[in-house]
Amino acid sequence: SQQGEEDPQALSIQEGENATMNCSYKTSINNLQWYRQNSGRGLVHLILIRSNEREKHSGRLRVTLDTSKKSSSLLITASRAADTASYFCATDAYGGANSKLTFGKGITLSVRP
């Protein structure tokens, strides 16, 4: 079963605009991660935020986590055509020896040049 639910399911923006993607989850977590997947390829890790963190930045990425609402958001600033991909949030309930990830269905982001 999939824990995360991303919102929106699809997002189309103009190059240079910001893209905001949301994720909600159901159970307690140790950390939440965002991954990107280009069409037909494997997943690339973007950023990890721990349950005791509220906000984290990495380059043009900003992720927030609200454990009281069981939700997270990923902001990509100054988007580029190369950001076109599917984005998944993944939760890690254990964070220890068995850090299996539970993924949402993903958000398809299209950045128009």
Place this chain on the structure above:
Amino acid sequence: DTGVSQDPRHKITKRGQNVTFRCDPISEHNRLYWYRQTLGQGPEFLTYFQNEAQLEKSRLLSDRFSAERPKGSFSTLEIQRTEQGDSAMYLCASSPQGLQTQYFGPGTRLLVL
């Protein structure tokens, strides 16, 4: 390239045939994961190894599926008597001890006719 590699990248087989996929993790990553991803969905956890020990298997992993990691390095995933519902992308990921970030391979896309 020192990333996770998977072989083959694509496999077409007829229903009822057996198939075997291989995953070579990043060197010295002791954790190895298998996921399955169907079209329009996020990856779903199948099984997890720590070194050569298979520590967890999902209920998705029916009796027709078996995975091994005999020397704690590469892993194989075998599907016996394939069914059309097995058609999916099979993803392998590895992770070093102490980190929750998973590094994914490019996947093996299976089509069962």
